[in-house]
Amino acid sequence: MATLSNATKNALALGSFDTKAELYCFEIARPEVGPNDVSIHIQYCGMCHSDCHACNGDWGLDSWPIAPGHEIAGVVTAIGSSVSKFKVGEKVGVGCMVESCRNCDMCQDGLEQHCPNMIQTYGSIFPKGKGDNMKDAEGNHTNGGYSTAITVNEHFVFHIPEGMDMKYAGILLCAGxxxxxxxxxxxxxxxxGKGKKVAIVGFGGLGQMAIKLAKAMGVDTVTILSRSDKKKEQASKLGCEYIAYSNEDSVKEATRSFDVVLDTVSAPHDIASLLPVSKVGGAYVLLGAVGKPFEISAMSLIFNRYAVEGSLIGSTGETQEMLDFCAKHQIVPDYRVIDAKEANQQFKAMMNGESLADRCVIDIATLKNVELIESKPARKKLRSTK
Known part of the structure; x- marks a missing residue:
């Protein structure tokens, strides 16, 4: 769960040594299994745009090297003496958080993601008092799923439903x-969803998941809003209507059309110009982590009773519910499995807005074929040792 200062390095990881968002293979240490912990052999990890932001220094992380990844799927290899939910050999997943205080109002209400002491899967400083096996972790930062193993408290581990493929299961723990x-x-x-209309701003990994979920919920109409017509044909194949929001007339025609708008774009964009597509009393939900502030007219909000809100992943209970919902409705995200040595190329595509709507998933078994380094490297790309 953390980079340990005085422990044997026991896992391979793919991560960045500084804010250049270039990935290299190095060794990390994972904590021993404590009474409430689950040790997991990671098989697949999805690549999220958040990983790029973290490794590019966009979010102010200053603990390096760091292995990103919070779309983790693997198999249980060991459990602590007090673990009751999991058995060795089970297929499990880990998402965007690995710890919370469990005592605050948010935790007691089942909203661990809003706990002021929530620990993210990577890039968070590990707190004190989490057990003897975590002593060496205190004060160090967490490392994520671009690695061969992870140790997590069972409260933050999820059952992968029967019949769900491990290759895409991890994607659901973030985008899902x-x-x-x-x-x-x-x-x-x-x-x-009967009688409801949903709009989705952006057509990347989050956008394509939102389409599938909205349709499974029985929504009448799903419309994609994207910058240009480039992805219109792809949206049509998924049964969606399409608006290129660079065309102001098209946006005006859609005024007061949608009950819910999910804005999945993490790059700066003109949110105020898109808000009017919401119905009176509609919800405009921000999912993309745009780093820069933006302006919205108070008059626009008042006269249209718009609700602009943020939404951060989901609780542990809601996450398991989501996995079961996806299994029941056979919801499979668009994805492709890549070799670890292709990760830098995918990072570049995501950062340049050139990635496709499908999600890339790293086959963690291929990490062993990437050159291992021991310290901050000179500038070079990943290469295979074969």
Missing amino acids: ITTYSPLNRHILQKGG
Whole structure:
């Protein structure tokens, strides 16, 4: 779960040594299994745009080297003496968080993701008092799923449902829950999707997951809003309507059309110009982590009763619910499995806005074929040792 200062390095990892967002293979240490812990052999890890932001220094992380990755799927290799939910050999997943205080109002209400002491799967400083096996971890930062193993408290480990392929299961623990949670609040918990219209701004990994989930919830119409017509044909294949929001007339025609708008774009864009596509009283939900502030007219909000809200992944309970929902409705994200040595190329594509709507998943077994380094490297790309 953490980079340990005085422990044997026992896992391979793929990560960045500075803010250049270049990935290299190096060794990390994982904690021994404590009474409530689950040790996992990672088989696959999805690549999220958040990983790029973290490794590019966009979010102010200053602990290096760091292995990103919070779309983790693997197999249980060991459990602590008090673990009751999991058995060795089970297929499991780990998402965007690995710890919380469990005592605050948020944790007690089942909203661990909003705990002020929530520990993210990578890039968080590990706190004190989490058990003897974590003593060496205290004060060090967590490392994520671009690695061969991870140790996590069972509370933050999820069962992968029977019949769900490990290759894509991890994607659901980020892109899946990020889009499921607001749709659950605004669609399922408000009578279902019949008669409802949903718009999705952006057509990347989050966007394609939102489409599949909204349709499974019975939404009447799903419309994609993207910068240009470049992805229109792809959206049509998924049964979606399409608006290129660079065309102001098209946006105006869609004024007051949608009950829920999910904005999945993490790059700066003109949110204020898109807000009017919401119905009066509609919800405009921000899912993309745009780093720069933006302006919205108070008058626009007042006269249209718009609700602009953020949404951060989901609780542990809602995450397991989402996995079961996807299994029941046979929801499979668009994805492709890549070799670890292709990760830098995919990072570059994501950062330049050139990645396809499908999600890339690293086959962690291929990490052994990447050159291992021991210290901050000179500038060079990953290469195979074969």
